[in-house]
Amino acid sequence: MITVPNRLGVKFSLKQKPKLQPADILPIFQRWIQEHAVPGMLIDVIDYKHVVEGPGVILVADEADYAYDLGEGQAGLNYIRKRDLPDNLSAALRLSFHHALHAAKALEAEAPGDLIFDYSLAKISFLDRMNYRNQPEVFDAVRAEIAEIVGEIYGAPVEVSRVNDDPRRLFAVRATVSAGNFDLDDIARRLSDIRELA
Amino acid sequence: MTSWKELLQDEIPAEMGNLIDIYEAQMELRKQGKLDEKVFAESRLRKGVYGQRYDNGQRHDGVQTRELTFPSDDIVKGPDTLWDAPGMQRIKIPYGGLTAEQLEVLSELADEYSGGILHITTRQDIQLHYVHIDDTPDLMRRLAAVGITTQEACGNSVRNITACSLAGVCHDEVFDVSPYADAMTQFLLGHDDVQDFGRKFKVAFSGCAGHACGLVKMHDLGLLAQSREIEGETVRGFTVFVGGGLGTVPHQAKVLAEFVSEEELLPLTQAVARVFARLGEKKNRNRARLKFLVAKLGIDEFRGLVEEELKIVPPDERHTAYMDSLGDFVYEPAKAGMALNGAALPDGFAEWYRTNVYKQAQSGYSTITLHTPLGDFTAEQGFQLADIARRYVGDNIRLTVEQNFVLRWVADADLPAIYRDLDAIGLADSGAGTIVDITSCPGTDTCKLGIASSRGLTAELRTRLVEKINLLPDAVRDLKIKVSGCFNSCGQHHVADIGFFGNSRRSGNHKMPHFQVVLGGQWQQNAGSYGLACGAVPAKSVPDVLEALTERYVAERAEDENFQTWVKELGRKEIKAMLQPFTKLPSFEENPAFFSDWGDSRVYTIDDIGVGECAGEVVSLFSMEISRAESTHFEALLALDEGDFAAADQNAYKAMVLAARALVRTKYLDVGDDYNVIVQEFRSRFYDTELIYDRFAKGKFARYLFKRHAEAPARINEDYAHQIIDETQLFIENVHSAEQRINGVIVG
Ligand code: HEM
Ligand code: SF4
Numbered sequence: 001m002i003t004v005p006n007r008l009g010v011k012f013s014l015k016q017k018p019k020l021q022p023a024d025i026l027p028i029f030q031r032w033i034q035e036h037a038v039p040g041m042l043i044d045v046i047d048y049k050h051v052v053e054g055p056g057v058i059l060v061a062d063e064a065d066y067a068y069d070l071g072e073g074q075a076g077l078n079y080i081r082k083r084d085l086p087d088n089l090s091a092a093l094r095l096s097f098h099h100a101l102h103a104a105k106a107l108e109a110e111a112p113g114d115l116i117f118d119y120s121l122a123k124i125s126f127l128d129r130m131n132y133r134n135q136p137e138v139f140d141a142v143r144a145e146i147a148e149i150v151g152e153i154y155g156a157p158v159e160v161s162r163v164n165d166d167p168r169r170l171f172a173v174r175a176t177v178s179a180g181n182f183d184l185d186d187i188a189r190r191l192s193d194i195r196e197l198a
Numbered sequence: 199m200t201s202w203k204e205l206l207q208d209e210i211p212a213e214m215g216n217l218i219d220i221y222e223a224q225m226e227l228r229k230q231g232k233l234d235e236k237v238f239a240e241s242r243l244r245k246g247v248y249g250q251r252y253d254n255g256q257r258h259d260g261v262q263t264r265e266l267t268f269p270s271d272d273i274v275k276g277p278d279t280l281w282d283a284p285g286m287q288r289i290k291i292p293y294g295g296l297t298a299e300q301l302e303v304l305s306e307l308a309d310e311y312s313g314g315i316l317h318i319t320t321r322q323d324i325q326l327h328y329v330h331i332d333d334t335p336d337l338m339r340r341l342a343a344v345g346i347t348t349q350e351a352c353g354n355s356v357r358n359i360t361a362c363s364l365a366g367v368c369h370d371e372v373f374d375v376s377p378y379a380d381a382m383t384q385f386l387l388g389h390d391d392v393q394d395f396g397r398k399f400k401v402a403f404s405g406c407a408g409h410a411c412g413l414v415k416m417h418d419l420g421l422l423a424q425s426r427e428i429e430g431e432t433v434r435g436f437t438v439f440v441g442g443g444l445g446t447v448p449h450q451a452k453v454l455a456e457f458v459s460e461e462e463l464l465p466l467t468q469a470v471a472r473v474f475a476r477l478g479e480k481k482n483r484n485r486a487r488l489k490f491l492v493a494k495l496g497i498d499e500f501r502g503l504v505e506e507e508l509k510i511v512p513p514d515e516r517h518t519a520y521m522d523s524l525g526d527f528v529y530e531p532a533k534a535g536m537a538l539n540g541a542a543l544p545d546g547f548a549e550w551y552r553t554n555v556y557k558q559a560q561s562g563y564s565t566i567t568l569h570t571p572l573g574d575f576t577a578e579q580g581f582q583l584a585d586i587a588r589r590y591v592g593d594n595i596r597l598t599v600e601q602n603f604v605l606r607w608v609a610d611a612d613l614p615a616i617y618r619d620l621d622a623i624g625l626a627d628s629g630a631g632t633i634v635d636i637t638s639c640p641g642t643d644t645c646k647l648g649i650a651s652s653r654g655l656t657a658e659l660r661t662r663l664v665e666k667i668n669l670l671p672d673a674v675r676d677l678k679i680k681v682s683g684c685f686n687s688c689g690q691h692h693v694a695d696i697g698f699f700g701n702s703r704r705s706g707n708h709k710m711p712h713f714q715v716v717l718g719g720q721w722q723q724n725a726g727s728y729g730l731a732c733g734a735v736p737a738k739s740v741p742d743v744l745e746a747l748t749e750r751y752v753a754e755r756a757e758d759e760n761f762q763t764w765v766k767e768l769g770r771k772e773i774k775a776m777l778q779p780f781t782k783l784p785s786f787e788e789n790p791a792f793f794s795d796w797g798d799s800r801v802y803t804i805d806d807i808g809v810g811e812c813a814g815e816v817v818s819l820f821s822m823e824i825s826r827a828e829s830t831h832f833e834a835l836l837a838l839d840e841g842d843f844a845a846a847d848q849n850a851y852k853a854m855v856l857a858a859r860a861l862v863r864t865k866y867l868d869v870g871d872d873y874n875v876i877v878q879e880f881r882s883r884f885y886d887t888e889l890i891y892d893r894f895a896k897g898k899f900a901r902y903l904f905k906r907h908a909e910a911p912a913r914i915n916e917d918y919a920h921q922i923i924d925e926t927q928l929f930i931e932n933v934h935s936a937e938q939r940i941n942g943v944i945v946g
Contacts, residue, residue, distance in 0.1 A: 046327075051579070052576070062266075062268055071578065082330070170310075
């Protein structure tokens with residue numbers, strides 16, 4: 001069985017550069033805390049928008065970070081699960097996808113028509129260099145399983161590729177599905193058994 | 199499954215590994231309730247593991263104070279500090295020196311444990327924020343494997359030893375202090391004689407007297423490079439300063455010894471540490487820094503004690519052994535030095551060259567400064583910077599006390615290329631060391647003691663200043679701004695031309711974030727003099743205040759007059775008058791924006807609770823009376839400016855009594871004007887009951903009043919006058935916040 005990483009990230013990027021500025025995300029996340037708009041034990045909002053291509057604005061929770069992430073020049077929603085990961089990779093990925101999707105939809109609703117996510121591509125990061133060194137062997141060992149798990153979530157075939165091959169960087173993959181091959185509502189239904197942290 | 203401990207066991211020095219194992223065991227004992235929380239807290243701090251804001255499980259979300267229900271709710275990592283709450287890890291980087299490999303490992307850790315961000319501090323450390331304590335042992339092991347320790351990064355211990363970031367490449371230095379800073383770091387780390395301090399102990403080295411870089415005069419122990427001709431030979435040594443420090447009441451260090459040779463450096467340091475451990479205050483941590491001991495004994499008596507101690511410091515071969523390896527401390531540039539050769543220059547290069555490039559003493563080489571906004575950089579930038587370093591300079595990377603990087607030993611011919619490479623990763627901003635290069639402490643973002651958002655203000659000022667930097671006259675461009683989130687001065691606001699520190703005031707029934715404006719501090723001459731507070735203004739007015747100040751400075755300064763002189767010439771009265779229009783507070787209805795801090799959309803208070811007339815009356819009486827105390831304090835400042843130290847003392851004392859009276863009168867209107875009665879009433883009503891107590895400083899500020907009331911000073915000089923004025927300022931602040939707590943209807 002494949003080890004569950006210490007932390008696991010799922011990021012959806014925006015389709016196009018929005019009018020909304022990173023600074024505008026700060027009050028949204030602050031309000032999310034007040035309204036408990038996303039699941040988790042929400043703690044605080046961190047403002048890192050001043051650093052170039054950084055994690056942007058983060059809504060920190062005990063279990064996870066919700067980042068309006070500016071990494072790689074691609075603004076997006078990065079859900080990083082930090083604690084209480086289920087003990088198998090399939091459940092861990094399903095959990096993280098569920099929360100990433102939920103948060104991305106919630107963010108879209110804050111600026112309808114401006115914030116539009118591209119759900120056909122998910123960047124999955126393994127924040128765990130002990131178990132997931134960014135090396136070809138590691139990729140070879142997990143590639144098929146990731147494709148299968150994510151394929152089941154989408155209900156469609158998924159292409160999995162490495163994000164970069166620098167051994168110092170986090171091990172991360174892109175999971176891509178052809179647009180038109182999936183339906184968000186179906187995905188939500190397939191993940192509807194995920195109940196925790198409501 | 200393997201662990202980092204197993205994986206790295208051959209790479210971690212045994213002693214370091216052992217200490218980390220002990221710490222991990224202490225964590226376990228604490229979790230089981232078998233180790234006292236206070237003891238654990240100090241052990242944890244000595245490993246650089248700090249608490250962070252909201253770790254008491256309370257946070258005001260702008261509407262209400264919410265309890266943060268962490269999973270292991272009942273386990274604490276210190277008094278009132280919840281186990282699962284995010285914390286900060288401070289990582290010691292002696293004299294700021296980093297190798298490319300170390301930078302990579304730091305970046306890896308940030309990726310995995312702290313949201314991908316690293317922070318450079320004002321003492322050449324690296325900090326990771328939002329770290330879970332459970333991750334800290336592995337984090338330490340991974341650092342230890344590349345020779346970095348977090349041992350004694352916090353707590354009552356010898357903190358990171360700092361030094362000029364130009365040491366070894368500087369034109370003005372007497373000699374390179376880096377190997378000495380390195381030797382002292384190794385000598386003092388974990389030394390028996392530095393384990394029993396009542397408070398932290400900070401050491402800095404500087405290569406010259408005139409410039410700022412080492413800031414030796416604001417340190418507990420400052421070492422300034424000197425050389426002497428002795429019997430026809432040039433001998434290296436140091437002028438030794440002791441008892442300096444910023445904090446709530448800043449002290450300038452005093453000269454302990456004009457010259458100590460290399461041989462004497464470590465034993466003397468050890469003797470100072472032993473005297474401090476033995477005689478330094480232990481119970482009252484607010485008076486426990488070395489500066490208080492030196493001030494209490496006087497430098498001559500302190501020197502006598504150190505000299506006596508020196509005689510009984512046991513012989514130790516390490517005292518001089520390091521001298522044999524001084525010669526091993528060589529820099530290996532990646533490239534041969536070569537002049538700029540007329541190649542085409544990229545856009546923006548000229549300005550960057552002007553502000554960020556320092557021509558080294560070694561011809562053909564330059565040192566370049568990489569500005570990091572708010573001291574932050576990403577793990578990704580860290581990896582790329584490591585690549586750039588390897589390509590151009592090798593391991594010659596250092597951190598600066600102005601929260602930047604420098605890369606040393608850049609061949610001049612490479613400057614355009616390295617500029618392009620740095621630009622590609624967002625680290626080629628020009629303006630290093632200018633007004634846009636603002637220093638800031640963590641403030642309310644993460645610090646438990648923060649009162650106002652120093653980082654929020656800094657980001658705002660920087661954004662505005664960068665936009666108009668090209669329009670600013672040189673005199674303004676070269677000013678230094680430093681911001682702290684409270685009076686503790688971690689952002690070093692005392693030594694900036696223009697400093698700010700956070701406090702709060704009340705307008706109606708709401709709190710409003712404010713900053714005290716501290717003007718005329720000196721960065722040069724190793725932090726040669728400290729600025730003085732000129733008045734508090736709302737946080738949201740600070741950009742306008744800055745503009746008013748700088749415009750007037752430009753308009754009125756005599757040719758070549760620097761900011762310190764101009765401030766002195768203008769005088770406090772005039773400055774106060776200039777600030778006056780900004781101190782008029784809008785009501786919440788008039789301008790709600792003033793009731794949120796910079797970079798934070800949360801409102802400090804909400805107006806959903808009715809205010810009784812009675813409270814209103816009392817509050818307005820208090821406001822009247824406290825303003826009297828404030829003006830009297832201001833009189834004291836004026837007297838100080840005029841060199842009338844006795845009058846400064848009298849007024850400061852009076853201001854404290856008036857502030858106490860203002861508070862007493864909220865409970866006992868007929869207290870009268872007799873000082874004895876006021877102080878007595880104040881003591882029994884607010885001090886004995888602990889109502890005046892500051893959450894962290896406890897009764898410290900009230901005791902300033904009691905001390906002065908009990909006895910007039912034997913000697914009144916400038917140092918003393920500065921001190922009592924600062925103490926008065928703090929006491930007044932204390933009364934303000936106590937009054938808010940006791941009498942106000944504050945929401946949150
Ligand atoms: C009574 C409590 C404190 C006092 C008196 C104090 C004082 C200071 C002073 C004077 C400095 C600056 C400069 C220097 O000496 O070179 C400093 C550095 C610093 N302080 Fe504090 N501080 C206190 C608590 C805190 C807390 C709670 C935090 C937030 C976690 C904090 C964060 C920092 C940071 C980040 C630095 C920069 C430096 C480093 O690497 O040592 N301080 N502190
Ligand atoms: S100055 Fe105050 S707010 Fe800033 S880090 Fe120090 S204690 Fe915290």
